Amino acid sequence: MQTISIISLKGGVAKTTTAVNMAYILAAVHKKKVLVIDNDKQGNASKAFNRYDTEDKNTIARAMLERDLDISEIIKKTNYEGIDIITANMDLLEANLRTVVDTGRQQQTRFKKALAAANSYDFCIIDNAPDINMSIINALVMTNDVIMPIFMDQYSFDGLNILLEQIAQVQEDFNETLNFSGCLVTQYQNNDVNNQNIEKLQARGLPIYAQKIRRTEKKVSESTFAKIPLVEYSVRCGAAQDYKKFVAEYLGYAK
Ligand SMILES: Nc1ncnc2c1ncn2[C@@H]1O[C@H](COP(=O)(O)OP(=O)(O)O)[C@@H](O)[C@H]1O
Ligand SMILES: [Mg+2]
Structure with a gap:
């Protein structure tokens, strides 16, 4: 199973939109089996798949707290063939707080251990909160590829260095296979601010996906x-087409 973390310290950069549409395209276009993990207490990825429930006790929080969890108890089917989901709600906040004070058991490797039995999927896509907390460290410990959506406004680089340091730290301590796969320019508009910021990003030597995701308002x-995932809702809209090309680029297919 190839695990992808969609991560950024900023909100509103299209992390959830990217996670949901990437999952949908991998399943619907490329016929892959995909597990989505919602790792944000806001539960936006869960909402996107119509599986959000504030009272639900079978969420990702259990993978933080229970030693011998049967992972199938928290995996839910979605309405889409080939896509299952582990949802999140506010329980994840408490699970994070409890994990931080529970030093009796290793804190950073809980997702990895809990998810080891979920081996029937080709891809796992983790939609993260704009934060660095224990559940996000747990996500990085089980991740192969980090994809960082970037929205090119004037504050686009806030928190970038802290996040890169954390990734390097997890790589050193827990996960040699952790790879910074690339930045994905989202909500792209062909104007000076966007294009100058992309040049700044390139100057930092960070990998950037060639395919940008256009801003498509409505x-x-x-x-x-x-x-409904955008790509299913409106297959012809600019952002939907861009996400399809981006996933092909990620998979290494020729355009
Ligand atoms: N390509 C796009 N064009 C227009 N609006 C977008 C695009 N991608 C995302 N959005 C909008 O931007 C907002 C933030 O997206 P979201 O995926 O929730 O970001 P995050 O998970 O990083 O907080 C949402 O209202 C979403 O509908
Ligand atoms: Mg989100």
């Missing part, structure tokens, strides 16, 4: 309200 928010 369709993206409509798809969020409809609780």
